[in-house]
Amino acid sequence: MGDVLARRKLLTTARARLLDRPDADLPGIPRIVAASWRRSIARGVVPETVTNRFHPDLDTDSRLVRCARPVIEQLAEQTAGAPVCVVLTDDRARLLVRLDTSAEIGRAADENRFAAGFGYDEGEVGTNGVGTVLESGGSIHVVGAEHFVEALQPYACAGAPVRDPLTGRIEGVLDVSCRVEHSSPILGSLVRSAAERIQDALLRDRDTGQQAVFDLYTRVDARSRRAVLAVGRRAVLANTVLQTLLDPGDLAALQEHARFRMARGPGVDDRVDLPSGVRVRMRGTTVAAGSSVDGLVAVVTVLREADGFALPEPTSGSPAWRSARTAAGDALRAGTPLLVVGEPGSGRRRLLRDLHTGGPVVEIGSGDPVGSFAPSALVVLTDADRWDRAPAGLTAALRSSRARLAATVTDAARSGPWLADLLPRLRRSVTVPPLRNRSGDLPSLVTDLLSELAPGRDARLSADAMRTMARHRWPGNVAELRDALEVALRRRPVGVLDVGDLPESCQSAPRGALRPVEAAERDAIVAALRDTGGNRAAAAAAVGLARSTLYRKIAQYGITG
Known part of the structure; x- marks a missing residue:
């Protein structure tokens, strides 16, 4: 008991010292906990109580949930002798599933908004067995006063990442939470083992939507000697006829058009003008699994006849x-x-x-x-x-x-x-x-916008800067592109605009939309890399991150500069 009290006193004193002086040394505090506390302070986490948000639009029937549910139920049975919550979250720390082994622990979880739909990201609730797993990329067991938020300190939580077995990307977090007096080091082992079983289930689970696209493509290709294109959520298939029929630029443009048309309706019969001037007919159908559209399969025919319609020459080839x-x-x-x-x-x-x-x-x-x-x-x-x-x-x-x-x-x-x-x-x-569905237009758009923004000046993008911009998703579309070029021109009014001249938001390609705190962190990292000439050790020191954490953040945000 004395060791427990001494440990709690050490943690409480260190946390109070850090709240008074964020740069204080923290001897005796585990490195992963100390780093999490510092991030919590930097992100403005309220230290007294949980202030997380509810997300009403979560996919609680996702592939991850489907593969994880039998494992979660088995884990709940294994721990039924103690009052615990078994929780699965998505890759943004939002709770998808919670199973309780007692009504008492369930009520306590509800009081702390540790319930389906609520987020437990470290930027909202500080150090915990969900958000800190996503920050660190590894398993963690947070006990008592190691939590940053006081309301969570009566509890312990063991969390482990659930990774996609093919890409290695974290898809979610598995967590077991209980009161401190019921905690045991064995919880960490149980959670890690269960997370591995979920990953095995993900590996065995077949993507039915992708398979349906492939099956339809195979049938159409087998019964037709014409050009066939299949565009799925993660893959593109083009038979030999199509690859020899169109040059690479036209083929890429046609793929982008197919992705755009996937969401517009079940049937597709389009006459499409390609960048080279070739006109084709794309006729096919979308492939759906349930309520989601998984792809499009179409037969492509080159039309030889003239269009018969003339407009002022557009700058876009999309x-x-x-x-x-x-x-x-x-x-x-x-x-x-x-x-x-x-x-x-x-x-x-x-x-x-x-x-x-x-x-x-x-x-x-x-x-x-x-x-x-x-x-x-x-x-x-x-x-x-x-x-x-x-x-x-x-x-x-x-x-x-x-x-x-x-x-x-x-x-x-x-x-x-x-x-x-x-x-x-x-x-x-x-x-x-949207601009993300017409990336082939980016060079001509950049040229036109630079001519408007810098008339008479020799201002142009370097090849690296153009590649960086091509990787960006442009959620603000052409208006965002214009703003980005205005920023670059303020940094370098004349000459070749390089990657470092672009705004920080363009120098990354994150997997999804960033929350404001994530965007701010991304911008700080990009600025530090620019200011240090790309020296990652110096940039890590400048933003107060461990070098390994900086490398993980660079990968997480898709930073390209």
């Missing part, structure tokens, strides 16, 4: 962009009211401005005053799905002027009464693809 441009051009020339759908920043308004050359383009946002319109004007109602009501006088001004009408929206399905009244007036719609 088939999806060309298709949207062609359809929008047809509608505008015919005077047909047009709806343009796309993500913010994807170039919806730019498309309309480029195509309407016979008069002014008048953009109206929610709450803007409305005047009179010239008959040759194109009136664009911008982001109409965000409007509560139409501006006063808009309908009368459109009727009296007979101006042409277009509207831009992000999601027409999530609309209020105002958009529901507007949609019957619009006769055609086109969808502008």
Whole structure:
């Protein structure tokens, strides 16, 4: 008992000293705990109580849960003699499953928001057997006062990562939590063994969606001598006919168009203009497993006949962009009211401005005053799905002027009464693809934007900078690309813009969306690497991380600089 009390006193004193002075030395404190405490302070974790968030949209029927559930149930049976919670989380520390061996421990877990749907990331609740596993990349047993948050100190938790057996990526965390008096070192062994069994189950589990795509591709290829393309969530298949029919640039563009079309409906029959000028017909079907679309399989035929339609030469080579441009051009020339759908920043308004050359383009946002319109004007109602009501006088001004009408929206399905009244007036719609589905357009877009932002200057991207930008997902689309180039030009107004001139957000390719605290950490690491000339040891010291942690963070955030 004396050793236990002395240990608790050591931990409590060290934590209090660190809260008073974040750079304090912590002799006697395990390195992994001390590092976690420092991260908790840096991220503003409240030290007294749990303040985590609830996430209502988690996939509790995922492949990970399906493979883990028998193992979790077996682990709960193994530990039934003690009051424990057995928990599985996803790779963002959000609880997917919790099994309790007693009602008492379940009530205690609920009080600390250690329940399905809640997050236990270290940046929210400090040192614990879930979030600290994800931070460290290894198993951990956090006991009592080793927890950073006081409300969790009566408890102990043993956690182990569950990794994808093929990629090695952490898919989730398995954790067993109990009160300190019921804790035992054997919990760590049980959790690690159970995590390994889940990984074995993941290895044995077949991706039915990917298999369905492959099966359909095989059947279509076997009964046809034509070119066949299959695009899945993680793989692309092209038979020999297709590979010899199209050059690599056209094939890559067609694959991107197929990914874009996967989410647009079950049947596909598109005429696609490829960057080289070749026009093809892509006819096929999507493959779905349950409610999710897993891929698309299509037969590709080269069309020899001329298009018969001429627009000002577009700067984009993306088939999806060309298709949207062609359809929008047809509608505008015919005077047909047009709806343009796309993500913010994807170039919806730019498309309309480029195509309407016979008069002014008048953009109206929610709450803007409305005047009179010239008959040759194109009136664009911008982001109409965000409007509560139409501006006063808009309908009368459109009727009296007979101006042409277009509207831009992000999601027409999530609309209020105002958009529901507007949609019957619009006769055609086109969808502008996001920049991530038209990466082949990036060089031409960069060239055009640099010409606008730095007219008359010799400003261009290096090959490394262009490759870095090509790896970025561009959640803000073309608008984000423009902002990134403005940053680079401020850092280097003339000459070759290199990787270090790009904003920190472009110098990484994370697997998913980053939370604000993760983005801040990523930016700090990128800045430190830039300031130290890429010296990782010096960068680790500059941001206060162990070198091994820095390497893990570089991989986690996909930092390329």
